Amino acid sequence: MTSTTAEMRPPRSEVGVIGWLRKNLFSSPTNALLTVIGIWLIWTVVSNVVDWALLHATWEGEDGKACSREGAGACWPFIQAKFSQFMYGRYPEPQRWRVDLTYVLAVIGLVPLMIPRFPGKLVNTLYMIVIFPIAAFLLLSGGYFGLPYIPTELWGGLLVTLVVASVGIAGAFPLGIMLALGRRSRMPIVRWVSVGFIELVRGVPLITVLFMASVMLPLFLPEGMTIDKLLRALIMVALFAAAYLAEVIRGGLQAIPRGQFEAADALGLTYAQKMGLIVLPQALKLVIPGIVNTFIGLFKDTSLVLIIGIFDLLGIVQLNQTDSKWFSHATAMTGYVFAGLIFWIFCFGMSRYSLFIERRLAASDRR
Amino acid sequence: MTATTNRPAPGPITPPAKPNLLYRPEFRQAVYQVLLVVCLLFAFWTIANNVADNLARQNIASGFGFWNRTSGFDISQSLIPYSNQSTYGQAFWAGLLNTLLVAVIGIVFATVLGFLVGIGRLSSNWLIARICGAYVELLRNVPLLLQLFFWYFAVLKNLPGPRQSIALPFGASLNVRGLYLPAPVPEPGFGAVLTALGIGIVLSIAVAIWARRRQRATGERFPVLWTTLALVLLLPGAVYIALGQPLSFQYPVLRGFNFQGGIAVLPELMALLVGLSTYTASFIAEIVRAGIAGVPRGQREAANALGLSSGLTMRLVILPQALRIIIPPLTSQYLNLTKNSSLAVAIGYPDFVSVFTGTVLNQTGQAVEVILLTMLVFLTISLITSAFMNWFNKHIALVER
Numbered sequence: 001m002t003s004t005t006a007e008m009r010p011p012r013s014e015v016g017v018i019g020w021l022r023k024n025l026f027s028s029p030t031n032a033l034l035t036v037i038g039i040w041l042i043w044t045v046v047s048n049v050v051d052w053a054l055l056h057a058t059w060e061g062e063d064g065k066a067c068s069r070e071g072a073g074a075c076w077p078f079i080q081a082k083f084s085q086f087m088y089g090r091y092p093e094p095q096r097w098r099v100d101l102t103y104v105l106a107v108i109g110l111v112p113l114m115i116p117r118f119p120g121k122l123v124n125t126l127y128m129i130v131i132f133p134i135a136a137f138l139l140l141s142g143g144y145f146g147l148p149y150i151p152t153e154l155w156g157g158l159l160v161t162l163v164v165a166s167v168g169i170a171g172a173f174p175l176g177i178m179l180a181l182g183r184r185s186r187m188p189i190v191r192w193v194s195v196g197f198i199e200l201v202r203g204v205p206l207i208t209v210l211f212m213a214s215v216m217l218p219l220f221l222p223e224g225m226t227i228d229k230l231l232r233a234l235i236m237v238a239l240f241a242a243a244y245l246a247e248v249i250r251g252g253l254q255a256i257p258r259g260q261f262e263a264a265d266a267l268g269l270t271y272a273q274k275m276g277l278i279v280l281p282q283a284l285k286l287v288i289p290g291i292v293n294t295f296i297g298l299f300k301d302t303s304l305v306l307i308i309g310i311f312d313l314l315g316i317v318q319l320n321q322t323d324s325k326w327f328s329h330a331t332a333m334t335g336y337v338f339a340g341l342i343f344w345i346f347c348f349g350m351s352r353y354s355l356f357i358e359r360r361l362a363a364s365d366r367r
Numbered sequence: 368m369t370a371t372t373n374r375p376a377p378g379p380i381t382p383p384a385k386p387n388l389l390y391r392p393e394f395r396q397a398v399y400q401v402l403l404v405v406c407l408l409f410a411f412w413t414i415a416n417n418v419a420d421n422l423a424r425q426n427i428a429s430g431f432g433f434w435n436r437t438s439g440f441d442i443s444q445s446l447i448p449y450s451n452q453s454t455y456g457q458a459f460w461a462g463l464l465n466t467l468l469v470a471v472i473g474i475v476f477a478t479v480l481g482f483l484v485g486i487g488r489l490s491s492n493w494l495i496a497r498i499c500g501a502y503v504e505l506l507r508n509v510p511l512l513l514q515l516f517f518w519y520f521a522v523l524k525n526l527p528g529p530r531q532s533i534a535l536p537f538g539a540s541l542n543v544r545g546l547y548l549p550a551p552v553p554e555p556g557f558g559a560v561l562t563a564l565g566i567g568i569v570l571s572i573a574v575a576i577w578a579r580r581r582q583r584a585t586g587e588r589f590p591v592l593w594t595t596l597a598l599v600l601l602l603p604g605a606v607y608i609a610l611g612q613p614l615s616f617q618y619p620v621l622r623g624f625n626f627q628g629g630i631a632v633l634p635e636l637m638a639l640l641v642g643l644s645t646y647t648a649s650f651i652a653e654i655v656r657a658g659i660a661g662v663p664r665g666q667r668e669a670a671n672a673l674g675l676s677s678g679l680t681m682r683l684v685i686l687p688q689a690l691r692i693i694i695p696p697l698t699s700q701y702l703n704l705t706k707n708s709s710l711a712v713a714i715g716y717p718d719f720v721s722v723f724t725g726t727v728l729n730q731t732g733q734a735v736e737v738i739l740l741t742m743l744v745f746l747t748i749s750l751i752t753s754a755f756m757n758w759f760n761k762h763i764a765l766v767e768r
Contacts, residue, residue: 024491024492024493024494025492025493025494027491027492031491031492034490034492034494034495035492035494035495038492038494038495038498039494041498042494042498186396187396187399187400188400189400189403189404190399190400190403193403193407199746200742200746203742203745203746203749203750204706204741204742204745204746205706205707205709205720205745206706207709207710207712207720207724208709208720208724208738208741208742208745211720211724211728211738211741212738215728215734215738216734216735216738218421219417219418219421219422219734219735220414220417220418221417222417222420223417223420223421223424296508300508300509300510300511301510302510303510303512303513304512304710306512306713307712307713314510314512314513314516318516321520329525332516332520332521332524332525333517333521333522333525336513336516336517336520336521339513340509340513340514340517343508343509343510343513344505344508344509347507347508347509348504348508351508
């Protein structure tokens, strides 16, 4: 004898909005208390931010007086007036199209490179590591093809932030790979030199390294020879990033099974062929997320160059706070929030991209 | 199938021709290494020559003779007696102690906040998990230097002046000159309270050891947490009250244009501590989350099956295993915090880099010595920290069969 009972609907308190609330927000007295505290926290933060950024903000004005009323929020005209400075520094206005064109060239190269499905990765990579740097240098610095020369003292703002970060990581790449290989080398002296460099650089703060760039590098050079201040900072940032990159790449090298090395040896490949054709392509692919994270760290650290007198985005914002024309209590906060927002968009975007690659790699491993 | 392969008849074995010297790995490796050493030595020699030339031309002395000369500058906060009559050597120590002060307090704050946020991110409460996630994503994607500027120039420098100070609980007050806390003043008999505290700590350690042995032997658990709390808090508390509260507080009071008395915390120090610890906490939170997520799910299920409450599951099963994953990256975050404390130079807190690598270098011009000493100090700090954390890591490492 078989009997079926009618399928019963779950109790109303277990499904739908109420069920979700009960399960996720009010499952126990402690949780209910936490939820209430959380709602209060969100309300406080959001209402204050909206008050400051929208309701009590100053939208129009010619100088700091407009933002100086009692209880005034954000001073948006300050950003409006200084926007082009924040983006380009003191780069001469009629020449700013050159910076924009460089950005366009970078985007043309980067976007297809970042989409895994896009074909032609080899051509694309060659464009990014050979053609683009030369084009960018010629465009930004000028002095050729009728483009007036723009000394680096005039560069500033977001332009310098992007230049320092990307040149830093690009310069760090070859050195980082060499250091990582050196650290795993069978030759003791090569290994010691690599370990010594990596640990020395990772042990000291970037500021010390930048101080070195500004006070010690000039001492290292023979009499009469000077290097551009920005270039000095770039060299030091690249050396600094190389040490961190080397450790990331070493992690990738360690993850390659020994069989791959042995197979390459069995085929009679030379060391350069073995590393360049077999090991590094696999190892680098594994550590793309780590490389992106290093780049995010470097991107944030570029703001330190303001300490040795190079005006990156934060440096220019900081410089403009002292502009007496725009003096008000809201100016500093507005400037930092604006700069913070730009940094945040870049870093958050990159970290999401790294997460996406990580998931993709994990998926291809599962098969 | 019966197919036999025809092998050539074994002939007399000819020894392989001796390989050319160039093709021998040992020889090549030796050549490469000698080349490397020669290149490095040449580079160092050139640099040393150039430095010597440049220094001689600029009339800058070399060596550490400056160590005992009078510095002539003031330091706004010092843990050791220091005035502008002190030597550069004393400035070195004053700066170093200020850095260590920031590092230690910052590490404590960052660890507590980081663990709270990290555990909160895995909370079953949807709202709390989202808030903690937003905290992490917001703070770790903005440069630390910008955050320090924000706290210092935008928040603390916009506070009201001493006359309109913001009054805080317990007689503390906050204004643009800094945070003023009441200073504890021990009176006769306070030594007894400290002794009681010492006895309490020793006793609670003894109880913990005894309880662990008993649990190993019989499996019975002992409420160690409560006895420890009682011994450490109640025992000194009872002595304190019995002796008639031998501790008074010196409250900061407004005199003229500023506060007098109490403990004054510089706004630079506050900005640095708040910035460093909230920023580092966002990284620690991620480490903690990854560590807890790294404990196999079966462990939690087994604990549930044994009937442990969720608090006990966390404390006895999950955290001890998660800590093994957490400790190594946590160490590097502690080192990062210590290194990042050098950003103090940008907001004018007299830390080691600001005092020594900044002011002393500018005054003496002896870049080589000062930078070398700076590197040496940071390397020493990082070596000591990692040695300690390695020891701790080994102490809690999984003992496998």
